[in-house]
Amino acid sequence: MADDNPIRFGIIGCAEIARKVSRAIHKAPNSTLYAVASRSIEKAKQFAVKNGLSETVKIYGSYDELLDDPCVDAVYMPLPTSLHRHWGVLAAQKKKHLLLEKPTALDLDELDMILEACESNGVQFMDGSMWYHHPRTAKMKELLSDSQLFGQPKSIHSSSTYAPGPEFLEKDVRVKPELDALAQNSAGVILSCTACLNWDKEETVATFHCSFLSHETMDVAISGSNGSLHLEDFIIPYQESSASFDFTSGAKFVDLHIGWNVKPEKVQVASELPQEAMMVQEFARLVKGIRDSGCNPDSKWAKISRMTQLVLDAVKKSINIGFKPVCL
Amino acid sequence: MADDNPIRFGIIGCAEIARKVSRAIHKAPNSTLYAVASRSIEKAKQFAVKNGLSETVKIYGSYDELLDDPCVDAVYMPLPTSLHRHWGVLAAQKKKHLLLEKPTALDLDELDMILEACESNGVQFMDGSMWYHHPRTAKMKELLSDSQLFGQPKSIHSSSTYAPGPEFLEKDVRVKPELDALAQNSAGVILSCTACLNWDKEETVATFHCSFLSHETMDVAISGSNGSLHLEDFIIPYQESSASFDFTSGAKFVDLHIGWNVKPEKVQVASELPQEAMMVQEFARLVKGIRDSGCNPDSKWAKISRMTQLVLDAVKKSINIGFKPVCL
Numbered sequence: 001m002a003d004d005n006p007i008r009f010g011i012i013g014c015a016e017i018a019r020k021v022s023r024a025i026h027k028a029p030n031s032t033l034y035a036v037a038s039r040s041i042e043k044a045k046q047f048a049v050k051n052g053l054s055e056t057v058k059i060y061g062s063y064d065e066l067l068d069d070p071c072v073d074a075v076y077m078p079l080p081t082s083l084h085r086h087w088g089v090l091a092a093q094k095k096k097h098l099l100l101e102k103p104t105a106l107d108l109d110e111l112d113m114i115l116e117a118c119e120s121n122g123v124q125f126m127d128g129s130m131w132y133h134h135p136r137t138a139k140m141k142e143l144l145s146d147s148q149l150f151g152q153p154k155s156i157h158s159s160s161t162y163a164p165g166p167e168f169l170e171k172d173v174r175v176k177p178e179l180d181a182l183a184q185n186s187a188g189v190i191l192s193c194t195a196c197l198n199w200d201k202e203e204t205v206a207t208f209h210c211s212f213l214s215h216e217t218m219d220v221a222i223s224g225s226n227g228s229l230h231l232e233d234f235i236i237p238y239q240e241s242s243a244s245f246d247f248t249s250g251a252k253f254v255d256l257h258i259g260w261n262v263k264p265e266k267v268q269v270a271s272e273l274p275q276e277a278m279m280v281q282e283f284a285r286l287v288k289g290i291r292d293s294g295c296n297p298d299s300k301w302a303k304i305s306r307m308t309q310l311v312l313d314a315v316k317k318s319i320n321i322g323f324k325p326v327c328l
Numbered sequence: 329m330a331d332d333n334p335i336r337f338g339i340i341g342c343a344e345i346a347r348k349v350s351r352a353i354h355k356a357p358n359s360t361l362y363a364v365a366s367r368s369i370e371k372a373k374q375f376a377v378k379n380g381l382s383e384t385v386k387i388y389g390s391y392d393e394l395l396d397d398p399c400v401d402a403v404y405m406p407l408p409t410s411l412h413r414h415w416g417v418l419a420a421q422k423k424k425h426l427l428l429e430k431p432t433a434l435d436l437d438e439l440d441m442i443l444e445a446c447e448s449n450g451v452q453f454m455d456g457s458m459w460y461h462h463p464r465t466a467k468m469k470e471l472l473s474d475s476q477l478f479g480q481p482k483s484i485h486s487s488s489t490y491a492p493g494p495e496f497l498e499k500d501v502r503v504k505p506e507l508d509a510l511a512q513n514s515a516g517v518i519l520s521c522t523a524c525l526n527w528d529k530e531e532t533v534a535t536f537h538c539s540f541l542s543h544e545t546m547d548v549a550i551s552g553s554n555g556s557l558h559l560e561d562f563i564i565p566y567q568e569s570s571a572s573f574d575f576t577s578g579a580k581f582v583d584l585h586i587g588w589n590v591k592p593e594k595v596q597v598a599s600e601l602p603q604e605a606m607m608v609q610e611f612a613r614l615v616k617g618i619r620d621s622g623c624n625p626d627s628k629w630a631k632i633s634r635m636t637q638l639v640l641d642a643v644k645k646s647i648n649i650g651f652k653p654v655c656l
């Protein structure tokens with residue numbers, strides 16, 4: 001159902017992921033792609049052609065021009081992370097709502113500058129984490145919140161790995177310290193990282209593993225006092241139209257411990273829109289509330305981004321002090 | 329196919345797990361249960377009745393009597409861990425081959441005493457880890473060794489958790505420091521533990537999580553440079569007759585990163601015998617080689633147990649020094 005007054009998005013930066021999000025803006029019923037900006041007008045034009053954008057989409061050869069266009073309601077910003085502070089703050093000052101690609105900032109200080117600019121200018125902030133917005137995630141949350149079927153959370157393990165190959169490891173923005181990666185002394189950048197998180201009073205533990213050196217994995221394994229949940233495609237589902245996870249509750253070993261009383265149940269969740277379109281739709285819904293109905297920005301998404309950054313900073317600190325624990 | 333000269337097992341200690349292994353000895357074609365010993369003859373008799381043992385099985389009211397019986401070829405020892413050093417060494421000195429329940433010892437010094445006693449007395453040693461012996465494990469190893477399909481190992485995560493409940497946490501042998509558990513200062517025993525292992529030069533990382541406080545999980549997730557492997561029942565398969573794991577190789581995200589080119593393939597492996605019977609069969613095969621053909625004991629299993637104990641000791645040390653890294 002078309003919206004007769006959709007949120008008009010401008011995209012700042014023509015990164016590869018902007019292709020996916022421009023498609024998502026097209027699919028989200030309350031959004032429209034209004035403008036695209038690159039540092040060169042040629043690159044922006046190529047992006048428009050490559051992605052079959054409508055000829056009505058404005059093409060800008062500088063980020064400033066896009067931010068100065070009063071018709072742009074919101075900005076999607078897939079710039080290298082080191083540029084987020086400058087352009088994120090400026091976008092907020094120009095009263096553009098900000099959908100900021102992850103990682104959001106180089107550290108918490110930088111992120112806080114961006115979040116404060118958004119807050120003081122009354123614009124909505126959200127980072128570009130797509131999987132939160134899949135209906136599968138809502139279904140997972142429902143089961144994980146069930147005190148009978150799942151109980152208290154005890155352990156969480158997740159992974160996000162892929163092996164883009166040697167050329168990427170030399171050249172991609174994500175492995176250039178001055179652009180995107182967390183530099184780790186003279187040895188260069190962190191290409192693989194495993195971390196362990198403890199919650200002192202709750203007997204809960206989490207581990208995560210991220211790597212540019214390993215085959216594609218996107219695992220989540222969560223166990224609680226009464227149940228457990230597993231999936232292997234949590235960031236990018238295997239398919240767009242539906243996704244699943246395994247849920248097990250009340251598992252016991254049978255007599256003599258020669259088997260289990262139950263096997264995991266596959267929970268399948270259909271999705272009318274791709275998760276990134278649902279992300280855009282949710283962001284645009286909040287922006288419309290502000291633009292058209294006088295609502296305040298929703299601080300929920302800033303809080304989530306801030307917690308993520310707090311953990312990342314602590315992991316980096318732990319690495320820098322010789323893998324010792326860091327308290328938050 | 330019945331063996332007309334099977335290995336004659338004596339079981340020392342009537343722990344719950346001895347029920348499972350006495351069944352396994354019955355099922356293994358080259359083994360027979362010859363004797364059972366408990367600290368009281370009544371307890372041993374009850375065990376024989378409860379498990380429907382043949383009336384020909386000898387019942388002993390002390391461990392010494394069983395070890396002094398010259399007809400006993402091999403001993404299966406599911407005693408509390410703190411008793412392993414004493415009885416394990418004594419069994420070896422009495423020239424009994426030793427199938428020792430895990431955990432094998434309280435620390436490496438104790439395990440080394442047991443292993444040295446086995447070596448100097450020419451008896452076979454094996455610990456009671458059953459899952460090594462499932463044909464699924466061999467199939468996993470085959471795929472994990474494939475330099476094309478799997479490549480170099482990069483990360484391993486495993487879990488072993490279950491929630492036996494408050495009564496167990498008060499009374500079971502596994503949570504009594506003087507019997508079985510690793511005591512951790514005045515706070516009591518370790519009921520939940522997460523550890524991270526790094527191999528410096530190989531960019532490989534492993535994490536494991538063990539807990540008495542969480543729902544049943546037995547996860548293994550392994551990723552390499554070209555493939556990944558997942559299963560959720562690695563210690564005790566869901567069913568006896570066959571077991572499976574998921575294997576993925578060459579996974580890539582499709583254009584725009586809106587899905588994957590492949591999904592995990594379920595690899596199903598049938599098993600004629602339960603894995604614990606295959607463990608007994610393999611142990612008895614080695615013992616027969618020594619007893620009947622003048623072969624030497626196979627040191628492979630001692631080496632595996634020793635590596636496990638090395639890691640456990642390092643984890644305990646890391647906990648004791650405030651969760652700092654320990655080098656091996």
